[in-house]
Amino acid sequence: MSRSNKNPRKRRSNGPPDPFDPNQFRKVLQNLVANPSTLNVERIRYIRWWFLHSAMVTFCMSKRMLELPRKLLNPNKPELEMILGMIISSHRLYENGKQLVHDYQVLQExxxxxxxxxxxxxxxxxxxxxxxxxxxxxxxxxxxLGINDFLRKN
Incomplete structure (x- = not known):
């Protein structure tokens, strides 16, 4: 029997990966915590490192964002558009960070x-x-004028 016949859900060869399933992810983390094998301990160590590294990078990024107005006193239109893009991207990053904390709640528990x-x-x-x-x-x-409306939409 071929491998594709074993799995009733067919995967598109060039398509995107299967969508993220938070319940499945939670089960994987619970299994990681429940089975303290050497491999799982290494995985947990990596997750801890990733959170530390991400926090460090985010603190540095925040510091640079706070310094921007002192370095860019009279921004022109392209610079303002760049700042607007940074604000929008940072909002998305913040929301993703909140979701990550929620997703890894199993570890904190x-x-x-x-x-x-x-x-x-x-x-x-x-x-x-x-x-x-x-x-x-x-x-x-x-x-x-109009930038605040643009920010609210994004």
Missing amino acids: ANIAVAEIEDFKQAYQKLLESIHYLESVYAISPDL
Whole structure:
């Protein structure tokens, strides 16, 4: 029997991967926590490292965002568009970060990676503060008529 006949759900060869299933992901994490094998411990160590690294990168990014108004005193239109793009992308990044914290709740419930996830949450809170700061500096400028409407849509 061929491999494709064993699986009733056919996968498109060039199509996107199967959609993310949060319940399946939760089960995988629960299994990871419940079975402390050497491989699972390494996987958990990697997840902890990833949260620490991501928090560090996000803190650095937030710091640079806060420095931007001092370095870019009189931005021209292309620079303002770049800042607007950065604000929009940062909002999406923040929302993704919130979702990641939610997705990895299983680890926190098992007292695994609690400090790392808390640092990650703090980094993303700092990112949100940086976003709001940039919005207050640039998006409410009278030269940017209509920008606030654009921000609300995105």
